Amino acid sequence: MSMQPDLTLPSKAPTELFHGDALGKPFAVYMLADFQDGEAEELRKFIASDEYDVRFAPRYNFAGQALRAVFDYHLKLAEGGIYHPTLFVVAVQKTWSKDGVLLVSLNCDGECGVDTCRMRAEDVASAMVNLEIANMDWEEFKDSELPSVESVTAGLGGTIFESADNKKPPHHTFGIYTTAGANMTNIRVQLEPDWDRKQPEDYICEFAGNMTAYPDPWGEVLSYHPFVCRRVKALHRQLFICADKKDVEKEGVLLCKMDWDGNIDREDVLEVGNNENTKTRRCPVGEAASTLVEIADHKREWED
Amino acid sequence: MTWTIKEICTNMCWGAYCTKGPRFGVTFNWDKADKTTKRRRRRSAGCAPNPNRCSTKKNYPKGHSCDEYPFASVKEADQGGQVNRCVPADQNSRQGNLIGKYYQSSCGGNPCQFIVGFGNPNSAGVKYCSAFQDPKTMCVPDGNEFKGNNPDVQPPNKRDLDQVRGYLYMTERGTEVSFDHDLEPGTIIHSVRAINETLFDETLKLKRRDDYDYYDDSDNDDEDDVDDPNLEVVEDKIAYKIV
Structure with a gap:
């Protein structure tokens, strides 16, 4: 069984990043799993689905490192004003099609500070747009968060993509x-x-x-x-x-x-x-x- | 899943035609408000703080989300009195995508004014979108329409209902669409529609006030079951006024 990366993050992020509307800024994607270039591009395209501006960060491969390393890098990246400052995506496992990806928010609705939510790769770009225009709240996505990989392995979460039908x-x-x-x-x-x-x-x-x-x-x-x-x-x-x-x-x-x-x-x-x-x-x-x-x-x- | 936003349109139409003042017309201003302002709007609409009434933590069935009207992203939400409805979360997410896409493409990412209309207002599964024709009969609250934190009620007096206005048009592509504006035949519509959406799905139409661009998600002929359809922009025109 592969080692699960350390996904802990600080509870707060610098607030100066959070002012103003960031709609239209590209969303950054990072990898904690060891993807080959083709595999990474496949995931990025899947998330973007010809509809959303989803890009690799200039440095996106953090294979073998903790999520905190991505967090620290993204804070610096956001200072440049090009990428969306408070929302980004992290592929924790190579099995993203089954296990989903991690959406990270550095300012989830002003109440919960920094938080993560595991969701289906095909849903994550839409979620970021909805959060950006405040059409939906972070807690609403958390309400239907996918179970963590550990809980699935332990039999706690059932099959992630079991069809409701x-x-x-x-x-x-x-x-x-x-x-x-x-x-x-x-x-x-x-x-x-x-x-x-x-x-x-x-x-x-x-x-x-x-x-x-x-x-x-x-x-x-x-x-x-x-x-x-x-x-x-x-x-x-x-x-x-x-x-x-x-x-x-x-x-x-x-x-x-x-x-x-x-x-x-x-x-x-x-x-x-x-x-x-x-x-x-x-x-x-x-x-x-x-x-x-x-x-x-x-x-x-x-x-x- | 079927690509629809029927519950979303039901909520919008309640806010546009049925709720007791302030009732929300169809002209809105996207003001690129900061997060704090949008948060305040969500709160005044009754969708925040979380968990809101549509959450499983409030014993609402899983998979629902709180939809407010007017949108938290428009200035008109500042006047308060927004309506909210618990809707399937996937519908709310689709609406958000449409709005976000419109702000980026038609507004060019800059603050803009636009007009919302409702396509196929008589379609199956949608309530209140034809209510401008007979609000006294058709504005019957179903228990899921809230104003702030309380169930909304039918406008109680004739005088209030008499202020409801709306016009139904046929477009050249054969779509019925309602606006509260008196539009001329030939008015150009730019619709954003879901490829493969069913003919009877409710549509959301947005029109730029300044240059008569329209934006909607709309119908198509075949295939009911489409996951995450791509959207396409289609030009259409007002053909004639029906009512």
Whole structure:
């Protein structure tokens, strides 16, 4: 097992560096691991991803040294006013694609002084921009910091890049349409009360269209739904919800089942849906989402 | 993950059309404020000190971040009364990238004035971006909109709501976009858009006030699932006013 470098840093850095806006100044990258030139350039390009100005510091190879050596060097470099003074990146391990890189802040939001945060290499440039314009705070990045290499080795941190998707059971997302000018926000809350606390990919229901203004709103829904499925691939192709009454709490919503092959690439996608292949049934709004989930999971039959 | 900033746009539109005064129009000034000033703005917006209400330390689900409007980087945040919303952190990060890119490219790294508009305001998953058309009905707080440290409330009286204004336009590329300014057909738009973003994603549009450059992230035709897409600048024009 390779020796872990000493990553300790002073708690504070000279404050004279911290005045003014530094947006646009290139971010410096350093190496504590022993990279070959090609490997180092590969990492720099990966971080920059053709979007950000990320450069090697004039001296960037600190292989075998402590992080403190980089810190001391960067303070001198920052005096030149070319590089971003308070944010820089350090590759601690050659296995950066798995273990991430270290973002160092010399003035994290004015409260915590000097600090480090391990994050994915592809996220680090974006994080620096967000910190620079104060769109996000240091603590917010620390909230989702990658586990340290030591904790992973000891089995404390799990697999760093374990896909969240692997943990999630398959789920369905149902499109919501209205043909009666119903309040879509209210419908959304009624259908899925906790939706605003979910990641978008976890939504059970998703706004798909307000057809109220069309001469034939229901006809538009039938025509439009397969087309929406082409654009928003997460939507359930056959099952969706239509609020055909303005007061959904009192009158419920329509559960809709369109029998078609679900082929969103067909040329006649706007002509697939019609009254012949689409069934509806009325349902209390509070039960609509769970009912459709059970139907989609084949735990319940469609009842006309 | 899908490249969207729907929750971000929802928050911006609440601040633009729904919150009770001060309501924030769409003209902003990037003033290159120092860190202390931006920090103060984050605090007055309710997103600082940390941990803020969107943190796991405050029992909010992991992966969320506090988004404030107006941005902490603009002078208009100094008037206070900003709104904030807990949004997926990746959306907040994308917005930050867009703003930072705009400041560097369109503003040339110098203080500038710009106008924010909202593309595809009726798109799926976005709230409040069409609220200028019917604020009384559409400005219904969902519990996640805060003003400072308290849940925001719907503007209570008709007089206040009557002050909400906005116009919906169609661009020559076929994107609906709303501004609170009365723009002429032919106004040039420079959009910064995510390559491969879905048609129904909400868009963020920024317009230079002085030379009518626009900046947005916007839609594209295919492929929902794109990680870290590159952004491209696309020229567009206001074709006509819809509403």
